[in-house]
Amino acid sequence: MYVLGNVALYLGIGLSIYALIANIIGIKKQDQRWLESARGGVLSIAFVASIAAFLLLYLLATSQFQYKYVYAYTNEQLPLIYKLSAFWAGNAGSLLLWAFILSIYTAMVVGVKKRYTGMTPYVSSLLLLNIIFFFVVIVLNANPFEMTATIPADGNGLNPQLQSPGMVLHPVTLYMGYVGLAVPFSYAIAALIMKKMDSDWIKLTRRWTLVAWLFLTLGNMLGGWWAYLELGWGGYWAWDPVENASFLPWLTVSAFLHSVMIQERKGMLRIWNLSLVILSYLLTLFGTFLVRSGVLTSVHAFGEADLGNYFLVFMAFMMLFSIYVVASRYQLIRKESNPIESYFSKESSFLLNNLILIAGTFIVFWGTMYPLISEFVTGTKVNVGPPYFNKVMAPVFLGLILLMAVCAVIPWHKAVLDRFFRNLTIPFLTAVAFAAVLVVLGVKGIYAIVGLSAAVFMFATHILEFARGVKARRKATKENIFTALVKLTYKNRRRYGGYIVHLGIAIVAIGVVASNAYPEEVMKTINKGEQLSIGNYQLTFEGLTESESRGNGIVHGNMSVTYKDKDIGKIAPEKIFYATWPEPSTEIAIKSNWREDLYVVLNSWESEDKATFLVKVNPFINWIWFGGFMMVVGTAIALIGGKVNVLRTQTPSSTRI
Amino acid sequence: MTKKIFVFITGICLLISPSMTLASFDEGAKEVFEVMKHLDMQGHADDDFSTCSIQQLYYKEIEEMLNDGMTKDEIVQSYVDEYGQAALREPGKDGNGLIAWGMPVIAFLFGVIIVSFGMKKLTNKQSTIKTDSLNEHPSISETEAEILKETFDEERRKHF
Numbered sequence: 001m002y003v004l005g006n007v008a009l010y011l012g013i014g015l016s017i018y019a020l021i022a023n024i025i026g027i028k029k030q031d032q033r034w035l036e037s038a039r040g041g042v043l044s045i046a047f048v049a050s051i052a053a054f055l056l057l058y059l060l061a062t063s064q065f066q067y068k069y070v071y072a073y074t075n076e077q078l079p080l081i082y083k084l085s086a087f088w089a090g091n092a093g094s095l096l097l098w099a100f101i102l103s104i105y106t107a108m109v110v111g112v113k114k115r116y117t118g119m120t121p122y123v124s125s126l127l128l129l130n131i132i133f134f135f136v137v138i139v140l141n142a143n144p145f146e147m148t149a150t151i152p153a154d155g156n157g158l159n160p161q162l163q164s165p166g167m168v169l170h171p172v173t174l175y176m177g178y179v180g181l182a183v184p185f186s187y188a189i190a191a192l193i194m195k196k197m198d199s200d201w202i203k204l205t206r207r208w209t210l211v212a213w214l215f216l217t218l219g220n221m222l223g224g225w226w227a228y229l230e231l232g233w234g235g236y237w238a239w240d241p242v243e244n245a246s247f248l249p250w251l252t253v254s255a256f257l258h259s260v261m262i263q264e265r266k267g268m269l270r271i272w273n274l275s276l277v278i279l280s281y282l283l284t285l286f287g288t289f290l291v292r293s294g295v296l297t298s299v300h301a302f303g304e305a306d307l308g309n310y311f312l313v314f315m316a317f318m319m320l321f322s323i324y325v326v327a328s329r330y331q332l333i334r335k336e337s338n339p340i341e342s343y344f345s346k347e348s349s350f351l352l353n354n355l356i357l358i359a360g361t362f363i364v365f366w367g368t369m370y371p372l373i374s375e376f377v378t379g380t381k382v383n384v385g386p387p388y389f390n391k392v393m394a395p396v397f398l399g400l401i402l403l404m405a406v407c408a409v410i411p412w413h414k415a416v417l418d419r420f421f422r423n424l425t426i427p428f429l430t431a432v433a434f435a436a437v438l439v440v441l442g443v444k445g446i447y448a449i450v451g452l453s454a455a456v457f458m459f460a461t462h463i464l465e466f467a468r469g470v471k472a473r474r475k476a477t478k479e480n481i482f483t484a485l486v487k488l489t490y491k492n493r494r495r496y497g498g499y500i501v502h503l504g505i506a507i508v509a510i511g512v513v514a515s516n517a518y519p520e521e522v523m524k525t526i527n528k529g530e531q532l533s534i535g536n537y538q539l540t541f542e543g544l545t546e547s548e549s550r551g552n553g554i555v556h557g558n559m560s561v562t563y564k565d566k567d568i569g570k571i572a573p574e575k576i577f578y579a580t581w582p583e584p585s586t587e588i589a590i591k592s593n594w595r596e597d598l599y600v601v602l603n604s605w606e607s608e609d610k611a612t613f614l615v616k617v618n619p620f621i622n623w624i625w626f627g628g629f630m631m632v633v634g635t636a637i638a639l640i641g642g643k644v645n646v647l648r649t650q651t652p653s654s655t656r657i
Numbered sequence: 658m659t660k661k662i663f664v665f666i667t668g669i670c671l672l673i674s675p676s677m678t679l680a681s682f683d684e685g686a687k688e689v690f691e692v693m694k695h696l697d698m699q700g701h702a703d704d705d706f707s708t709c710s711i712q713q714l715y716y717k718e719i720e721e722m723l724n725d726g727m728t729k730d731e732i733v734q735s736y737v738d739e740y741g742q743a744a745l746r747e748p749g750k751d752g753n754g755l756i757a758w759g760m761p762v763i764a765f766l767f768g769v770i771i772v773s774f775g776m777k778k779l780t781n782k783q784s785t786i787k788t789d790s791l792n793e794h795p796s797i798s799e800t801e802a803e804i805l806k807e808t809f810d811e812e813r814r815k816h817f
Contacts, residue, residue: 234703268779340780348776355772363761370748370757378753383697385746392761521690575707586707603707614706 001055001064005145008052012099012135015045020128023121035121039110042124045131046107053100056093056144060086066151069093069144075157075580077550082163088171089162091292091307092144097172098288099134101179106131109183119201122190123183130182137310157580161233166226174219174246178284180212181249185281188274192325197270197332202260207639209253209260209277214635216250221628228621231586231601236624237512239389241296244368245287248361252280255357258350265412266340266347270333271326272354278322285315296371342414349407356403360396367392390516394447398454401509404502405458408465427460448517452510459506462499469496489637497638504630511623520617528609535617537598538562539571544608551579557602557611561591573602573613597621692719692729696736697746 019041026034056069060083065071073086073093088094106127110120138144184205191201223243224236237243256276262268290296293308326333340347367384374382409423435453443449466485469492473484489496522534528543542558556572573589591598597618605611693715696702701711722732736744748754 231707232703232705232709238703240703340776343776343780348780351772351776355768359761359765359768362764366760366764367757374748374753374757380741380753381743382748382753382757383743383746384748384757385697385702387695388747388757391747392758521687523690584708586705601707 001059002067002145002147005052005055005059006143008048008055009135009139009143009145011048012045012052012103013132013139015041015048016128016132016135019045020125020132023125023128027121027125038121038124039116042103042110042128043107045128046103049096049100049103052096052145053087056087056096057084059145060084063155065153065155066147067144068146068148071148071152071155073156073158075155077580078155078158078163079550081168082158085162085167086158088175089158089167090142090144092138092142092146094171094175095134095138095142095307096144097175098179099131099138101175102127102131102134102182105179105183109186115204117204119187119190119194119196119204122193123186126186126189127182133310133314137307141306141310154580157578160576160578160581160583160585161230164226164230166222166229170219170222170226173215173222177212177214177216177219178246178249178287180208180215181253181277181281181284183208184212184277188277189322189325192274192329192333195329195332197329199263199267202263202273205277206260209257210635210639213250213253213257214632214639216246216253217628217631217635220246220250221625221632224628225625229588229590231588234386236621239367239386241368242287242291244364244389245283245290248287248364249280249283251357251361251364252276252283255354255361256280258357259354262347262350268340268347271330274326274333278326282315282319282322285311285318289315290368296368344410344415344417344420346407346410346412346415349403349410353400353403353407356396356399360393360400363392363396364389394451397509398451401451401454401458401506404505405454405461408461408499408502423464424461427457427464430460431457443518445517448513451513451517455506455509455513458509459503462503462506465499466496493640494638497634497636497640500634500637501631502634504627504632504634507623507627507630509627511620511625511627514620515618515624518619521614522616523603523612523614525606525610525612532613532615534598534615535596536564537615537617538565539600539613539615541611541613542570544605544611553577555602555605557600557605557613559600559613561598571598571600573600575602592622594622595619688723688729689716689719692723692732695733695745695747697744702746 019038022034022038022041025031026038059067059070060074061080063070063074063076063083069090069092070086073089074083078086086093088097106124109127110116110124187201187205187208191197220243223246227233227238228236234240253276256273259269259276260273263270263273289308289311292311342348367389370384371382374380405427406420406424409420431453434456435449438449438452466488469488470481470484473479473488474481477484477487479487489500520535522532524532526532526541528541530541532539532541539559539561542560545556545558547554547556553576555575555577557574558570558572561568561571568591571589571591574587575584576587577584586601586603589600597616599616599618601614601616603612603614693702693712696715698704698711698715701709704712706712706716719732722735723729727735733745737749742749742754748757750758
């Protein structure tokens, strides 16, 4: 196994270098045989990377503690699913996962013959550069197949906080998004190298970009959900440096997905779109650098300084290379394009959208790096935490929501003011009425009311857009409402998929604003039989009990719960004492409904009849998860079908540098 | 008369004192958590309160300070005096902290200027606006016009 694993890794390096060289020779000599050989090399890399990945999974599943990685992150008692999840618990495994996903993506780029164009060898060469980098780092610094001197009887086990369904899904989805951005980047640079300044690369990468965005969204949502359930991670979004690092490419890709439509329609913003794609890719490397280097304190950090340096050097190289390619093709990129006809048009609103998204990107980047900058320049450490980000990002998000609200009713080319206002009347009045109802009901907090009303405004605008579409279809086809809605969405997947994403964002916004503005919190020590009240809930302490599971001792804080004097069952937060981990973990208990979460923590106890509980009521939390789900569904709808309309006019042999 | 007033005031004080005791800050006081939210607590701000001894220490200190009559701002300031800006979770509003707060605004304004120039450069009001007859109709929106057009095309393809 040791030999097989290491051979797979070294073969990965060898094959990547060979495929890269074969590509370069094939392009130079315009020789189809070399290009075919390179293609075979890429497919072989995917094969050896798969062998390495499945081998590590096998070692983890069968508890082969003679391997340092298996010993460090698993033990006998660990459930199988977490043994397998330990694949990405440490540096070595997560880098192998990265290399594996990247090699699969590269194989997908070159594997489909009918999509193999003159650009493909360039694209695969750039992706191969990335693959070489990852394999080299794995072999030199983070080899998951390294062995221990003696065979230990049992392993260290997995950090209890990582023993959660979140661990199974969140890292993989996020990596799939991160790695996915290498593909549009490679297409963009390939187009520049080939001096092909049309929008073909954009059409070819639309799906890749959307897939990457989908996984980034899903990864961030799952991460938020996991952090919400896990104490000590600051809630669903703590503006932790590594969370920010995954949010940055999400923002830039969001900007790209909008501005790219202007290039498709008008041939404009070529440099801008190229810059966004390059920036998004570099930000994924930056994020990885943050995680691996430990330069900033984070709950996610693996903290291996050497690895951070590798990423820093690679990021600098790719950045300089991209700048050189863009600068050397600058005059070619600046071609004639169709002008925007009016300041008041969808094109202009997309430019504004890009301004806000990029401003948001800068703010998050600035806030994340400021502690380092401040310490470097003044020698004084300054913390930049959630209070800062909440304050500076709130206007950015509000601006985005309002823009998304009005953007849906602004047509391409030129908007007519009369029609614009007429289309916005109902959503605007709905938002105003909503705000008035909140005030009448005694809801406090002007900023929260403004935020919630803006989200309602945006939601209503998009619902009305659907209604208009359905009405128009029914007028022409006499279909029933459901059929008209389904066909409307199906026939215009990109547009209505996007609208569903926007609806999801509105729902997430309501959840975020409400849960931040109106949480309730109580911490109290109570005796058995005593009650604790919060909001409309009453919790009666029924005493502590103990149990054992897989060698771990568990203390349960049993409580019965009533809501408005109606019994709604029991709740039992826990403290788990692990046999193989020094720190106990606190497991929260939640009673959830569409309106709010009752969130209970067993803090401490004096005896089995007297304990301290921290109880919170978090309003509208489930809206965040539901909104996130809608965003993913909307993106998936936008992705389904749709042909790649790129003529295969350039065969590899007809391509010139 | 003076004696009566004295007895009355003493009575009032005796009545008020238990409620004053009740108003003191104890565990679970919302105010304590509100102060804690501003403090970095030596990097332990996001830790699990139930297992983090640093957070628990801060909790006790803040509770005592509140009971001693200090306001929330005074408590926060007392930590800044002791540990400097590193005591807080956000940069101060003066000195170096101003750069942290000011830079996003400057960057945004800079972006606005660039986009304004860009839009001016990219916009040509004289260009011909291609609109079809459906879109020009004042009573239907762009969405309706587009959907109608697409549906007509679809029907046309189906029948011819």
